[in-house]
Amino acid sequence: KNEVEQSPQNLTAQEGEFITINCSYSVGISALHWLQQHPGGGIVSLFMLSSGKKKHGRLIATINIQEKHSSLHITASHPRDSAVYICAVPRETSGSRLTFGEGTQLTVNP
C-alpha cells in the first residue's frame, strides 16, 4: 500500500461539471500539498493546508487530519483545468522531502 493514494487515477468531465479528487495518506503529517502539473512537466503548487479548508478561485481543498484524507474540488470546470493533480505529503513535521501520490489525470472537455 502506497503511503499516499489518490483517486481516481483518470477523470474525464464536461465543461461546467463539479470535480472532486481524493487523497488518502498513511503517514503522520504537518501539512499536505495539492500540486498541478501541466503537459510540459512544470509543477505549480495550488494549496498547502494543515487543517480545514482553503479556497482559491474555483479551487477548494479540504483536509481531515483525523481521517487522514484530503479532497480537491474544482467548481465550474473548464478545459484549461485539464492537467495532472498531485497530492503530496512531507515525511516529517519539520519540512522534508515530499512523498507523492500517483496523480489524477483530469481532462475537461468543452
Add this chain to the structure above:
Amino acid sequence: GAGVSQSPSNKVTEKGKDVELRCDPISGHTALYWYRQRLGQGLEFLIYFQGNSAPDKSGLPSDRFSAERTGESVSTLTIQRTQQEDSAVYLCASSYIGPEAFFGQGTRLTVV
C-alpha cells in the same frame, strides 16, 4: 529571482554522455530538493539539501547520479554516462522553514 529557476528547460543527450542540470532556488531558502518523473510514472525523490547539513542522498538511483549545492545557493545535479532510463523530467524545489515547497518548471531530459 521570484521563483525557482531551472536550466536548461530541455536537454537531449546521447547515451553515455554526462549531463549537468542546474537549479537556482528562491533566495534565502535553506532547503532544496531534487525529484524526477519518468514518463507515465509518479514523482520520485532524489536528494535533499538542508542548510549546511549532510544531504539526504537516499533517493539517488545509482552512483552515476550526484548533486552539489554551494551554501544556500545554486545546486547542480550531474548524471554521468547517461542511460535511456534516465530520460525524465527533473524537478527542483526549495523551501525556507516548514513544509511549504516551491517548484521550478523542470528540466526535460531525453537520452537518445
